[in-house]
Amino acid sequence: MKMSDIICSDAIVFPLTSTDRNAVIEELILSLHKKKKLGKADPAVLIKAMTKRESEASTGIGKGVAVPHVKHADISKLVAVVGCSTTGIDFSSLDKQPVYTVFLLISPVSNPDKHLQAMETIFKNLQKDDFRRFLRQAQSVKDIVEAIKDADADLSE
Amino acid sequence: MSELAYETEIEIRNPEGLHMRPAMQFVDVANAFNSDISVSNQDTTVDAKSIMQMTMLAATCGTKLKIRAQGTDAQKAVEALQGLVERDFSATPPVSSVSQKKSD
Numbered sequence: 001m002k003m004s005d006i007i008c009s010d011a012i013v014f015p016l017t018s019t020d021r022n023a024v025i026e027e028l029i030l031s032l033h034k035k036k037k038l039g040k041a042d043p044a045v046l047i048k049a050m051t052k053r054e055s056e057a058s059t060g061i062g063k064g065v066a067v068p069h070v071k072h073a074d075i076s077k078l079v080a081v082v083g084c085s086t087t088g089i090d091f092s093s094l095d096k097q098p099v100y101t102v103f104l105l106i107s108p109v110s111n112p113d114k115h116l117q118a119m120e121t122i123f124k125n126l127q128k129d130d131f132r133r134f135l136r137q138a139q140s141v142k143d144i145v146e147a148i149k150d151a152d153a154d155l156s157e
Numbered sequence: 158m159s160e161l162a163y164e165t166e167i168e169i170r171n172p173e174g175l176h177m178r179p180a181m182q183f184v185d186v187a188n189a190f191n192s193d194i195s196v197s198n199q200d201t202t203v204d205a206k207s208i209m210q211m212t213m214l215a216a217t218c219g220t221k222l223k224i225r226a227q228g229t230d231a232q233k234a235v236e237a238l239q240g241l242v243e244r245d246f247s248a249t250p251p252v253s254s255v256s257q258k259k260s261d
């Protein structure tokens with residue numbers, strides 16, 4: 001699986017205008033909704049489900065990155081989006097540091113294996129210092145799309 | 158003191174696999190020990206104390222993982238982690254009672 005297979009590049013948000021966790025989740029889900037990537041699902045319902053999931057355990061896993069995600073019955077196709085912040089977001093991260101890069105993932109309930117594969121793909125890339133740095137230094141959506149493309153090519157070599 | 162290595166194989170049995178929350182529990186338990194602990198599937202070996210690395214395993218239901226610890230508390234560490242997996246991570250606070258369709 002490649003990141004570009006699952007990330008809706010036309011819904012990528014740069015820069016994120018929100019500075020707190022729940023608002024960022026809302027901003028990214030609404031961006032997916034605006035680009036009609038959520039099928040019949042109600043964005044408000046997804047926002048609520050994801051903020052609830054996030055308040056149970058933070059997905060701010062450190063190094064300036066958060067990966068909020070949720071499985072939801074109203075979603076039929078796995079979808080992901082990226083948002084980058086220039087000012088930093090309080091995500092209640094494990095390392096208590098602000099988050100600059102957010103990978104948001106929404107998966108159907110019916111295919112947990114695909115959800116895990118998508119997470120694996122995202123994390124294999126986030127593991128790379130270069131990829132995190134490129135995202136952090138991005139100045140436009142185009143920069144983010146290119147960083148994703150390059151990272152995909154890098155892993156498939 | 159002895160720096161014994163200790164290892165065992167476990168199978169992930171919860172239907173959703175080793176997703177982020179159980180992976181975080183796993184990392185928390187691993188971090189309670191001094192030993193170096195690694196987890197391997199067929200092609201990847203990762204540090205059991207890093208959530209970023211653990212999530213890279215993509216251990217779906219039925220995946221077999223090898224846990225290996227080296228250090229003074231290696232055996233205890235492996236047993237604690239094995240126990241967590243065998244309980245299907247049931248030390249978790251109840252999260253959702255939504256019934257889930259089993260996928261093939």
